[in-house]
Amino acid sequence: MSSFSLSVFTRRLGPRRWTCTTCKSQPRQFLKPTSPLAAPRRFATATGRNGSSQQQRRPRRALVFASTSAAVGGVTALAFIDDIKGAYEAAGRSGRVVSGLAICINDYRTTLNQRALIENADEKEALLKACHKRCAERTLKVLEKNGGIFIKLGQHLSAMNYLLPSEWTTTFIPLQDKCPVSSYESIEAMYRKDTGEDLMVYFSEFSHEPIGAASLAQVHLATIRATGQQVAVKVQHPELQAWAPLDLALTRYTFSTLKRFFPEYDLEWLSSEMEVSLPKELDFQEEAVNAKSMRDHFAKIPHLPLIIPEVVWARRRIIYAHEVAGITDKDFPLFASAITGRDYSVISKQGSILQTRTGDEEAAMSTSLQEGLIVDLVQLLSRVPRIILLILKTNDLTRSLDENLQTRQGPIRTFMILARYCTRTVFYEQLDKIRERGGSFFWPANAVRVVSAWASLMRVEIKLEVFELWLSIKRMLGLMDNVAALH
Numbered sequence: 001m002s003s004f005s006l007s008v009f010t011r012r013l014g015p016r017r018w019t020c021t022t023c024k025s026q027p028r029q030f031l032k033p034t035s036p037l038a039a040p041r042r043f044a045t046a047t048g049r050n051g052s053s054q055q056q057r058r059p060r061r062a063l064v065f066a067s068t069s070a071a072v073g074g075v076t077a078l079a080f081i082d083d084i085k086g087a088y089e090a091a092g093r094s095g096r097v098v099s100g101l102a103i104c105i106n107d108y109r110t111t112l113n114q115r116a117l118i119e120n121a122d123e124k125e126a127l128l129k130a131c132h133k134r135c136a137e138r139t140l141k142v143l144e145k146n147g148g149i150f151i152k153l154g155q156h157l158s159a160m161n162y163l164l165p166s167e168w169t170t171t172f173i174p175l176q177d178k179c180p181v182s183s184y185e186s187i188e189a190m191y192r193k194d195t196g197e198d199l200m201v202y203f204s205e206f207s208h209e210p211i212g213a214a215s216l217a218q219v220h221l222a223t224i225r226a227t228g229q230q231v232a233v234k235v236q237h238p239e240l241q242a243w244a245p246l247d248l249a250l251t252r253y254t255f256s257t258l259k260r261f262f263p264e265y266d267l268e269w270l271s272s273e274m275e276v277s278l279p280k281e282l283d284f285q286e287e288a289v290n291a292k293s294m295r296d297h298f299a300k301i302p303h304l305p306l307i308i309p310e311v312v313w314a315r316r317r318i319i320y321a322h323e324v325a326g327i328t329d330k331d332f333p334l335f336a337s338a339i340t341g342r343d344y345s346v347i348s349k350q351g352s353i354l355q356t357r358t359g360d361e362e363a364a365m366s367t368s369l370q371e372g373l374i375v376d377l378v379q380l381l382s383r384v385p386r387i388i389l390l391i392l393k394t395n396d397l398t399r400s401l402d403e404n405l406q407t408r409q410g411p412i413r414t415f416m417i418l419a420r421y422c423t424r425t426v427f428y429e430q431l432d433k434i435r436e437r438g439g440s441f442f443w444p445a446n447a448v449r450v451v452s453a454w455a456s457l458m459r460v461e462i463k464l465e466v467f468e469l470w471l472s473i474k475r476m477l478g479l480m481d482n483v484a485a486l487h
Contacts, residue, residue, distance in 0.1 A: 090246060093146050097250045100142040104135040105261050132167035140171055147180050148240050149247040149278065151215035156270075179215050182237045184208040187220070190238040194315050201225075206233070216240060216281060222320065224312075229322070232309070236282065236317040244282065248275055288314035291321070297429065334376060419464055427457040 111131040115124045143154040157164060158172035191199045199206055204225040210218035211232075220233045252271040259266050280286055288311040295308045309321035430453035434446050441450050 086242075093243070093246065094250060096142045096145055097254060100138050101254055101257060104138060105257075107131055107135055109261075129165070129167055132165045133171065136168045136171035139168075140175070143172075143175065144178070146247070148215065148237065148243055149251070149274075151175055151179060152278075153251060153274070155215060175215075179213045179218075180237060181210060181213045181218060182235070182239075186238045187235050190235065191318060194317055203233075204228070229312075231312055231320045231322060233318070233320040234284065236284065238317075240282065241317065244278070248278065283316055284319035285314050285316055288319055416464065416468065420461070423457060423460045423464075427453055430456075 108131060111127055115127055118124050118127065140154070143150040154172045154175040158169050158175060161169045188199050191197075195202075202225060203222045205221075205223040207221045210220050212219045217234050217236045220235065221230065222233045223230050248271070251274060252268075255267045255271045259268055291308060291311050295310065298308060311319060311321045313320055431450070434441065434449045434453070437446065439446055441447060
């Protein structure tokens with residue numbers, strides 16, 4: 001598929017280029033004050049008889065609008081992409097998104113009309129939850145089929161349990177560890193195209209199977225021929241570069257269409273953010289610059305137990321760095337359990353480690369250790385750097401203290417501490433940049449920058465304090481409910 005044809009197609013599909021320059025000049029919004037789909041009662045937008053009759057006509061409008069869009073998308077793809085195979089693939093990707101969107105919009109409209117005729121609150125809730133689940137499962141199939149950026153989007157949505165109904169977030173959890181794997185042959189061809197050399201000219205060994213795969217890239221172990229040094233090579237999925245403009249345009253189209261039919265649920269900020277951040281994620285040369293910046297920063301704090309791999313070489317779609325630990329994808333569940341102190345099968349289903357482990361989970365882990373898991377764990381720990389062992393030891397100590405002292409914060413306490421340290425680190429980094437400009441902090445220009453950095457620090461600190469207060473209130477209400485239950 002030619003890049004010229006694809007760029008023409010995406011310009012026809014969306015009103016803006018996928019590298020969104022207009023968004024960069026506007027304030028970037030990460031969260032909206034309203035939570036889309038989070039408050040079921042707000043789905044019902046019809047009031048009175050006139051509103052209800054108007055809503056009955058809207059499902060047909062939704063289907064007509066979406067069907068027309070699907071036809072236009074398919075025809076445009078065939079007209080502006082000269083590669084026949086690429087044209088069919090583009091039409092297929094577009095068709096899946098548009099048809100799935102139309103079906104979900106119609107399903108929600110039909111459900112809302114049915115809810116308006118039901119008086120029982122429990123029945124209304126059950127009806128809407130069932131609609132959430134159906135639409136989430138349809139969307140999951142589309143995301144898995146299209147892959148690439150859509151997997152990344154699904155992973156993001158699965159973590160938005162503060163914004164989306166649980167039926168959506170739990171349905172998308174499988175996307176966290178269900179990522180595509182590109183073939184060795186495709187990686188070899190991409191390396192030759194990007195560097196002009198064969199893969200094995202530079203490497204004496206290159207693992208055919210990746211040790212880990214994510215939505216945008218995968219990692220292979222390799223040995224540099226000249227030095228014999230073993231490195232971890234991160235390679236982008238080859239097809240991403242071709243499909244990224246189209247996929248971003250489809251994402252923007254999806255959220256703008258949702259806003260058209262459900263104006264109170266505006267998720268366009270998410271597609272706008274992806275248009276800015278995703279091109280940066282797909283540029284591994286920028287990742288190399290960021291890695292060097294982090295290494296230089298934390299080199300000033302040598303006592304911190306933090307290892308940042310040194311990048312050896314980077315191109316736009318290929319980057320390799322010194323290997324840090326011999327942890328493979330098969331070892332990951334065990335390693336995750338060692339870090340969290342939880343049963344991996346339990347936390348992978350829950351999608352969160354914020355809940356305290358139960359007695360049954362603790363007993364199951366103890367039984368597994370007695371049945372031979374302890375041997376695997378010892379072998380795993382023998383392959384990780386000593387500094388990682390210190391982190392694991394600290395985690396075990398903190399977790400043990402929390403459980404034995406029965407702290408009220410539970411597992412979330414460590415994350416609150418981490419958030420505070422991250423905020424302060426950003427503040428100190430801003431002070432370092434101001435200091436590099438020269439002059440005293442009391443110079444007018446520097447003073448303004450210091451006050452701005454301090455204000456940002458205070459803003460986050462206040463948010464964390466409010467969040468802790470909210471958790472305290474939840475605990476108090478929980479205790480009150482327990483007392484009431486006893487009576």
